[in-house]
Amino acid sequence: MKQLKFAARYIARHWWQYLLGIAALYMVDWVNVYVPEFTGRIINGLTDRTLDMQGAMKIVWMIAGMGLMIAIGRFGWRFFIFGAARSIEREMRGDMYGHLSKLSMHYFNRHKTGDLMAHFTNDLMSVRMLLGMTVITAFDATVMLVLVLVQMITYVSPKLTLVAILPLLIITVGDFFYGKMMHKRFKARQEAFSSLTDQVQESISGIRVIKAFVQERKELYAFALSAQNAKDKNLRVVRLQAMMMPIMDLIIGASTLLTLLYGGYLAIQGEIDVGQFVAFNSYVGMLVWPMMAVGECITSISQGLASLGRIHHIFEEQPEIVDGQQTDHDVTALKGEIRLNHLTFAYPDMPDVTVLEDVSVTVKPGETLAILGRTGSGKSTVPSLLVRLYDVADGMITIDGHDLKTIPLGVLRENIACVPQDNFLFSDTLQNNIAFGSADKSLESVIHAAELACIHDNIAEFPEQYQTVVGERGVTLSSGQKQRSSIARALMKAAAPQASAPILILDDALSAVDTDTERKILDNLRTVRGNDRTTIIVAHRISTIQDADHILVLDDGKVAEYGTHEELLASDGLYKSLFDKQQLEKQLREDHEEGGEQNV
Numbered sequence: 001m002k003q004l005k006f007a008a009r010y011i012a013r014h015w016w017q018y019l020l021g022i023a024a025l026y027m028v029d030w031v032n033v034y035v036p037e038f039t040g041r042i043i044n045g046l047t048d049r050t051l052d053m054q055g056a057m058k059i060v061w062m063i064a065g066m067g068l069m070i071a072i073g074r075f076g077w078r079f080f081i082f083g084a085a086r087s088i089e090r091e092m093r094g095d096m097y098g099h100l101s102k103l104s105m106h107y108f109n110r111h112k113t114g115d116l117m118a119h120f121t122n123d124l125m126s127v128r129m130l131l132g133m134t135v136i137t138a139f140d141a142t143v144m145l146v147l148v149l150v151q152m153i154t155y156v157s158p159k160l161t162l163v164a165i166l167p168l169l170i171i172t173v174g175d176f177f178y179g180k181m182m183h184k185r186f187k188a189r190q191e192a193f194s195s196l197t198d199q200v201q202e203s204i205s206g207i208r209v210i211k212a213f214v215q216e217r218k219e220l221y222a223f224a225l226s227a228q229n230a231k232d233k234n235l236r237v238v239r240l241q242a243m244m245m246p247i248m249d250l251i252i253g254a255s256t257l258l259t260l261l262y263g264g265y266l267a268i269q270g271e272i273d274v275g276q277f278v279a280f281n282s283y284v285g286m287l288v289w290p291m292m293a294v295g296e297c298i299t300s301i302s303q304g305l306a307s308l309g310r311i312h313h314i315f316e317e318q319p320e321i322v323d324g325q326q327t328d329h330d331v332t333a334l335k336g337e338i339r340l341n342h343l344t345f346a347y348p349d350m351p352d353v354t355v356l357e358d359v360s361v362t363v364k365p366g367e368t369l370a371i372l373g374r375t376g377s378g379k380s381t382v383p384s385l386l387v388r389l390y391d392v393a394d395g396m397i398t399i400d401g402h403d404l405k406t407i408p409l410g411v412l413r414e415n416i417a418c419v420p421q422d423n424f425l426f427s428d429t430l431q432n433n434i435a436f437g438s439a440d441k442s443l444e445s446v447i448h449a450a451e452l453a454c455i456h457d458n459i460a461e462f463p464e465q466y467q468t469v470v471g472e473r474g475v476t477l478s479s480g481q482k483q484r485s486s487i488a489r490a491l492m493k494a495a496a497p498q499a500s501a502p503i504l505i506l507d508d509a510l511s512a513v514d515t516d517t518e519r520k521i522l523d524n525l526r527t528v529r530g531n532d533r534t535t536i537i538v539a540h541r542i543s544t545i546q547d548a549d550h551i552l553v554l555d556d557g558k559v560a561e562y563g564t565h566e567e568l569l570a571s572d573g574l575y576k577s578l579f580d581k582q583q584l585e586k587q588l589r590e591d592h593e594e595g596g597e598q599n600v
C-alpha cells in the first residue's frame with residue numbers, strides 16, 4: 001500500500017479539482033434519479049385525468065431544467081477530474097524523469113531501455129486512467145447504485161426491488177473473479193508489449209549491424225514472433241472481455257423478465273400503480289450500468305495499482321552515487337593532482353571479477369598520464385571511476401589530496417572534461433552538441449574549441465556549418481568526425497579561455513583520427529592547456545602517448561609497467577614489444593607508399 005501513499009501526495013495537490021468534480025458528478029446522478037419519478041407522475045396524472053395541460057407543462061419544464069443541469073454537471077466532472085488526472089500524469093512523468101536521471105550507471109546497466117520507456121507510456125497511462133476515469137466510474141457507480149436503490153424501495157416497493165436485484169448481485173460476485181483473471185492477463189499483455197518495444201528499439205539502434213550481417217530476415221522472424229506473442233496476449237484479454245458481455249446480457253435479461261412478471265402481478269393486484277411500474281422498469285435499466293461498472297473498476301483499479309507499484313518502485317530506487325555525509329562543501333575547485341592508491345575494483349554486477357588490481361599512480365597538476373594496454377585490460381574503467389560513475393573504497397582515489405567521495409559530485413564532474421570511448425552526439429546542431437554542458441554557448445567559443453580539435457575545417461565545409469543537425473547518434477558524420485566533435489565538446493570545458501576544468505580525459509578519443517591530425521590536436525592541447533592542467537590519455541598507439549610524463553601499461557587490470565617512454569623502452573617489456581611492432585608497421589606502410597610513388 002506504499003504506492004497508495006505515494007499517489008496520495010499527488011492527489012492531495014489537486015484535492016479541490018476532485019472535490020468540484022465529484023460535486024458535479026453527484027449532482028448529475030441525483031438529478032438523473034428523479035427523472036423517472038417525474039415521468040411516472042405525468043403518466044399517473046394522465047391516466048387519472050388529474051393533470052391538465054398547464055400541470056403537464058410545468059413537469060416538462062422541470063425535466064428540461066434537469067436536462068440542463070445534467071449537461072453542465074457532465075461537463076464539470078469531466079473538466080475537473082480528467083484535468084486533475086492529466087496534471088498528475090504530467091507531474092509524475094516529470095518527477096520520474098528527474099529521478100531516473102539521478103540514478104547510477106549500475107541501475108541503467110540492469111534495466112532495459114524498453115522497460116524504462118514502458119513506464120513512461122503504458123504505466124503512466126494506466127495511472128492516469130485510475131486517477132481519472134476510474135475515480136469517476138467508482139464514485140458514479142456507488143452513488144447511482146445507492147440512489148436508485150433508495151428510490152426503488154421508497155417510491156415503488158421493497159419486495160419488487162429485492163426480486164429485481166437478486167440476479168444483478170450475481171454480476172457483482174462474478175466481477176470479483178473476472179477482475180482476478182483479468183489482472184493476470186493484463187500483466188502478461190503488458191510484458192509482451194514491453195518486450196516488443198524493446199525489440200523494435202534495439203533493432204532500430206542496431207540497424208547498421210543488422211544490414212551489414214544480412215540479418216534482416218532473422219530479425220524479421222524474431223519480430224514476427226514477438227508481435228504474434230503480443231497479439232496472443234491481447235486476444236486473451238479480449239476473449240475474456242468478450243465472454244463477459246453476453247453473460248451480462250443474460251443476467252440483465254433475467255432481471256428484466258422477473259421485474260416484468262412480478263411487477264405486472266403487483267400492478268394487477270393494485271399494490272403499485274402504473275406510473276410506479278413504468279418508473280421501476282427505468283430504474284432496473286439504470287442499475288445495469290453501475291453493476292457492470294463495478295467490474296470495469298476492479299480491472300482498472302488492479303491494473304492502475306500494478307502500474308503505480310512499478311512507478312513507485314523506480315522512486316524507491318536510491319541513487320548510489322551521491323554527495324554523502326563526508327562531503328566537504330568547502331571544496332569548490334580542483335587543481336588536478338590525481339592519485340590512485342592501490343586501486344582495486346570490480347563492477348557491482350560482477351563482484352568476483354577484479355577489473356583493476358592494486359594500481360598506484362600519482363599525477364601532478366599539469367602532467368600527462370597515458371594508459372595503454374590490451375583491450376579489456378581496464379583502461380576505460382579508470383576514467384569511469386574518476387568521474388564517479390562507480391564508487392571505490394575510501395582512499396583509493398584522491399584528487400588534490402581529497403578522497404573522491406569528499407568532493408561534491410557537482411564540483412568533481414565540473415572539473416573533469418571527459419571524452420568517453422563510446423562518444424555520443426545528440427540529434428541536434430553541431431553547435432549545440434559542442435556547447436553541450438558549457439555555460440558559454442557562443443559561436444566564437446565553439447569555433448575555438450572546434451579549431452583545437454581539428455574539426456573546424458570539416459564543419460566549415462558543411463552547407464549549414466555549425467547549424468548542421470547530426471542525426472541520432474550522429475549518423476551523418478564519419479567516426480573520426482564524431483570523435484573530434486566529442487573532443488571539441490570536452491575542450492569547451494577544458495581549453496576555452498574561461499574554461500574551468502583542470503582535468504581532461506581522452507578515452508581512446510583519437511583512435512579514428514589519422515596520425516598527422518592526432519599530432520596537431522595533441523600539440524594544440526599542449527599549447528592551450530599550458531603546464532598546470534592534468535591530462536589523461538587512453539590509447540593504443542604509442543605515437544599518441546610517447547610524450548606523456550607517465551605511461552601506465554595495464555595487463556588484465558594489473559600494472560604491467562610504469563614509467564616514461566624512455567624508461568619503458570629500456571625495460572624491454574610489453575611496451576617495448578608494442579613499440580617495435582608499431583615501428584615495423586609504420587616502416588612497412590612508408591615503404592609501401594614509396595613503392596607506390598615509384599610505380600607512378
Ligand SMILES: Nc1ncnc2c1ncn2[C@@H]1O[C@H](COP(=O)(O)OP(=O)(O)OP(=O)(O)O)[C@@H](O)[C@H]1O
Nearest residue numbers: 109347350355374375376377378379380381382421
Ligand atoms: N559496466 C560494466 N559492468 C561489468 N563489467 C564491465 C563493465 N564495463 C567493463 N567491464 C569489464 O571490465 C573489464 C575492463 O573493461 P574496460 O572497458 O576498462 O577495458 P578497456 O581496457 O577500456 O578495453 P578497450 O581497449 O577495449 O576499450 C572488461 O573485462 C569488461 O568486460
Ligand SMILES: [Mg+2]
Nearest residue numbers: 379380421508
Ligand atoms: Mg576502453
